[in-house]
Each structure stands twice: as C-alpha cells, then as structure tokens.
Amino acid sequence: MTFTQDSIAAAEEHSAHNYHPLPVVVATAEGAWMTDVEGRRYLDMLAGYSALNFGHGNRRLIDAAKAQLERVTLTSRAFHHDRFAEFCTELAALCGKDMVLPMNTGAEAVETAVKTARKWGYRVKGVPDGRAKIVVADNNFHGRTTTIVSFSTDPEARADYGPYTPGFEIVPYGDLAALEAAVDENTVAVLLEPIQGEAGVLVPPAGYLAGVRRLTAERHVLFMADEIQSGLGRTGKTFACEHEDVVPDVYILGKALGGGVVPVSAVVASREILGVYRPGEHGSTFGGNPLACAVALEVVAILKSGEFQQRATELGEHLHHELGLLVGGGAVEAVRGRGLWAGVDIAPSHGTGRRISERLMDRGVLVKDTHGSTIRIAPPLMISKEDLDWGLDQLRAVLEG
Template identity: 80%
Template sequence: MPDTPRDSAFPARHSAQNYHPLPVVIASADGAWMTDVEGRRHLDMLAGYSALNFGHGHPRLVKAAKDQLERVTLTSRAFHHDRFGEFCAQLADLCGMEMVLPMNTGAEAVETAVKTARKWGYRVKGVAPDRARIVVAAGNFHGRTTTIVGFSTDETARADHGPYAPGFDIVPYGDLAALEAAMTDDTVAVLLEPIQGEAGVVVPPPGYLTGVRELTRSRDVLFVCDEIQSGLGRTGKTFACDHEDVVPDMYVLGKALGGGVVPVSAVVSSAAVLGVHRPGEHGSTFGGNPLACAVALEVVALLRTGEYQQRAAELGAHLHRELASLAAGGAVQQVRGRGLWAGVDIAPSHGTGREISEQLLERRVLVKDTHASTIRLAPPLVISKDDLDWGLEQMRSVLAG
C-alpha cells in the first residue's frame, strides 16, 4: 500500500539516523511560528539552535536572497564578485576587526580558526614546527569534524571516530587556574565558547572571560571566541563577549550570520592574524559566495540598528524571571542562560528532557533536549512577548502535571 502523505513526509527509511528529531514535519514557517504538514501551527522556541535569530522568512533577508538569486549565486573564489568586498568590510567593522575569512558552516569556521592559530604560531610567535598546542574547555561543542570531536568530552560525539589529531589540551570550563597551568611556550591559542550552548547554556563565572583575555595577552596567545551560537544578538548584545567588554583576537561566527536562509560562517580577526594566509593554503568553493554575502550583509545591517540586541535583552530578562518561578516550584532543578537563551534542567521526578520536549510538542511548542535532563530555549529574537508568555504557560502546564 502506498505511503500516506503524512508517512511519506518522514524520511526515516532513507535517511541516516544521525539525528533523533521530534515527530513533527514542518511545511512552512513565518516569524516565530512553524506550520506542519497537517496544518497545525507550532511556536518555535529553538530557532534552529540560534541560526534563526531573525525568525523565519524575515522580509529583508528574503528580499536580499531573491534579488541576488536573479543576478549571480556562485563564482567560486577563482574570480571576484561585487558583493564580496562589501561583505568583508561590513562584517569586519561590526566586529571591530580588520579581516574576514568566509566559510559556510560553523564547523568549517572552527577548523579555519584552528589552522589560522597554528599558522600564526609558527610564522609569527615562532613555535617550533608541529609543536603548536591549543587549550580548549571541557563540555565544549565546536562542531563534529574529526579534528573537533577529538577534543570533545562528549563521548556520544567522540566515540568511534579516531584516531584523533594531537595538539589540544582540555581544561575545566570557567577555571582560570587550570587554564593558566595548561599553557606552555607552545600554546598558540585558547578556544572557548563564551557561553557553552550544547552543554546546556552554561554561563561562565563573572570575570572569567576578562581573566582569559588578560592571561592570553600576557602569554602571547590568541584568544579565539566561538560565537557561532552565542553571537549576533542572542544574549542581548552583539557578542556574548561584550557582557564583559572583552574583545578576543578572533571571532568564529556562523548560524545567524546566514539569517536562516543560507549557510554562512566566518573567522574575523586582525590583519596580523589572518594575514598569515597565502593563496592556495586554505579555501572553500562556496565560502563567501554572492548569495551568502548578500544575505549576510543584510544580517549585519539588521544588527546595526540595535533593535534585536535590545529585544533579546528585554525579553530575555522576562524569560529568566518566569523560568525562575518554575524553578521555585520544584519541577526545574536549575536555569542557566543570558538573553533569549536558556538551559532548563528538569527534575527527574518530572521526566527526561526528551519526554518534556514531546509533551510540549503536543501543546504546539517546539524545544529540544540535550544531555538527557536539559531542554534548551532559544526563541527567535522577533518573538512577541504575548507569544513568549503563551509558550511559557504551556511549559508551566506540562511541568505541573
């Protein structure tokens, strides 16, 4: 018997099972709402893990993409195109930096940052060949390439992909003393998320980022901030580092940079750092393509208004007040986060993170679990307060059960 439309929408038989999605199939979306194949509307409280900071189908981003689609979408980096220079200039200016190296995915950008830091270490710092080391934090999530999972402490991501690349030292997140102890003359970079996303939206202790900045500067080590999830308005400021007035040596950006329209990532740094690259040493056929540049330029323009950072700050404060009241009721063990971003640890007596996510799905609210007991909330920054409150009320009802 042929599949029903609903059955055929689920690709389980023909898709590798590297994800465990919730049982819902989305057909369209607008703003903070998504509609499934049966016509039911769901409030998106995940925003593509922060890739959709500006919501689904933002009219300015869609227009930028449509306009560029009619002109040119790809030249490869073999030729110049008329959006590339402007994109690099505008993104560099937003970051207070000088140079941009564009890629496509977040993992590609992290790999680019690793290669850049090592090359800088050899060509500028003077580290002996093949001795460069990079300090990373336990609980990190920087992507899933073989290099990156090699320095992950998440066995689900790491297991059975070895052998792994050497050159990484893992220290506890938030521990400045451990970081300092791990640094040697061969250390070329410290790579950190200013807020750890996949770990459950873990915010470091106050002053930690400032301390890392001071320590790396004093030891002639690059401070590389992975702002792929935390950056571009999510936490109430353009970058999560801004909460401590910290400027790293290198920003690693992705997700929201493509506005949820196309994959766009980039490493942004000084000429002294990114200037170590020479033609042919690193590249990407699609990195910095015209379509990507057109959309990302509009993302930068949206961020320059400050509107989205302010919305994230104001609605985020409201979100965390409401979540604190849930924690006081006993169904939630802990709430962490900043801006419109939260990790909510569910009390075991009330179910697993997956079970709570499925119960919220029944109430037409979309969230996702991580590490068994935690759910993450990251609604689009365009969400209205009324819609946010409705979503929180559904959560309150689920947790009261």
C-alpha cells in the same frame, strides 16, 4: 497512515539515523511560528540553534536573497564578485577587526580558526614546527569534524571516530587557574564558547572571560571566541563577550550570519593574524559566494541598528524571571542563560528532557533537549511578548501535569 507518519517513515528508511527528530514535519514557517504538513501551528522556541535569530522568512533577508538570485549566485573565489568586498568590509567593521575569512558552516569556521592559530603560531609567534597547542574547555561543542571531535568530552560526539587529532589540551570550563596552568610556551590559542550552548547553556563565572583575555594577552596567545551560537544578538549584545567588555583576538561566527536562509560562517581577526595566509593555503568553493554575501550583508545591517539586541535584552529579562519562578517547585532544578537563551534542568521525577520536549510539542511548542535532563529555549529574537508568554504557559502546564 497520515501524511506525517508517511513522511517520517520514509525519512527513517532512507536517511542515516544521526538525528532523532521530534515527530513533526514542518511545511511552512513565518516569524516565530512553523506549520506542519497537516496544518498544525507550532511556536518555534529553538530557532535553528540560533540560526534563525531574525525569524523565519524575515522579509529583508528574503528580499536580499531573491534580488541576488536573479544576478549571480556563485563565482568561486577564483574571481572577484561585486558583493564580496562590501561583505568583508562591513563584517570586519561590526567586529572591530581588519580582515574576514568567509566559509560556510560553523564547523568549517572552527576548523579555519584552528588552522589559522597554528599557522600564526609558527609564522608569527615562532613555535617549533609541529608543536603548536590549543587549549579548549570540557563540555565544549564546536562542531562535528574529525579534528573538532578529537577535543570533545562528549562520548556520543567522539566515540568510534579515532585516531584523533593531537595538539589540544582540555581544561575545566570556567576554571581560570587550570587554564593558566595549561598555557605554555607552545600554546598558540585558547578556544572557548563564551556561553556553552550544547552543554546546556552554561554561563561561565563572572570575570572568567576577562581573565582569559588578560592571560592570553600576557602570554602572547590568541583568544578565539566561538560565537557561532552565542553571537549576533542572542544574548542581548552583538557578541556574548561584550557582557564582560572583552574583545577576543578571533571571532568565529556562523548560524545567524546566514539569517536562516543560506549557510554562512566566517573567521574575523586582525591583519597580523589572518594575514598569515598566502594563495592556495586554505579555501572553500562556496565560501564567500555572492548569495551568501548578499544575505549576510543584510544581517550585518540589521545588527547595526541594535533593535534585536535590545529585544533580546528586554524579553530575556522577562524570560529568565518567569523561568526562575519555576525553580524550587519540584519540577525544575536549575535555570541558566543570558538574553533570549536558557537551559532548563528538569527534575528526573518529571521525566527526561526528551519527554518534556514531546509533551510541549503536543501543546504546540517546539524545543530541544540536551544531555538527558535539560531543555533549551532559544526563540527567534523577533518573538512577541504575548507569544513568549503563551509558550511559557505551555511549559508550566506540562510541568504541572
């Protein structure tokens, strides 16, 4: 057996099979490229589900992490540390908000947002105790906790985890009339992805997010935008909501906030909303730790320059033009997305999304399938046009083969 086969066999034997990775074993990575244990290079066209927006081994982020590693990595929130206030101040300013509640993973941030909305509903809006309702969209993906899968419509994500958490109503994504009908006097929040990532990079109809903003403002309901995948430059804007000039009440952030170095997530909102918390009512041992704050501060500084948003806009236009040329040729049924983010629906006659992903891997390109027939393309935002074109050439070759 090869080193790769040995590694995969060991992983299969000793780890739970909650993932079905492509048979590649990555050893090193730099920029938009990863190298396996046998020295073969692969173009990363997934970027850790957008956690690696700024590329593998981004020098600014690695240097920030190294400098902090030499000083202090963890204090817990039992004490203040010298990076915390600056992180909260800078991230709040980036979002145009007052306060930040830092956590670690995206799922933790969504759980925090759910708890925040309910507490706000009881303490500020005056919803009767135990009656708070949050409206969500079908085909959503907000994480894997028991509460979050309780309002999932994906059988794989939801099955066998009951009893499920009540307090959620699911409506069709993009259907403003259905959303309006679902919002009642006990509704405390509407929780949405501005673009649904796991569902296949689904972009809502034009005007939908603006309509959600109007409706929630009129009904005194929080609009909570899960920008964990769509935010921080991926779509060509700092936040995907900006494409409709929408500012939600609550930003839910993660993935790229940690720069692919450490897990960092946060809920960002006004003082009226996050001010409902009192000491002891919510927390996290690692949330807002010094190492996380140091890296995330550098992420915020990178985003303030606008460089990566501009790259995502320009290269995204090129990406979608080239992918659009594939539609109608028999191999690709549809392409969706925004910025450097695309979902490509493969015609059943050309194989499953998994099979296309495997064939691309054989040609040195790494992508990820979803929902059977769709592949997702989301390279690091620092990818060169030449590398992007090379990756697209490999996709064309696979589809023509």
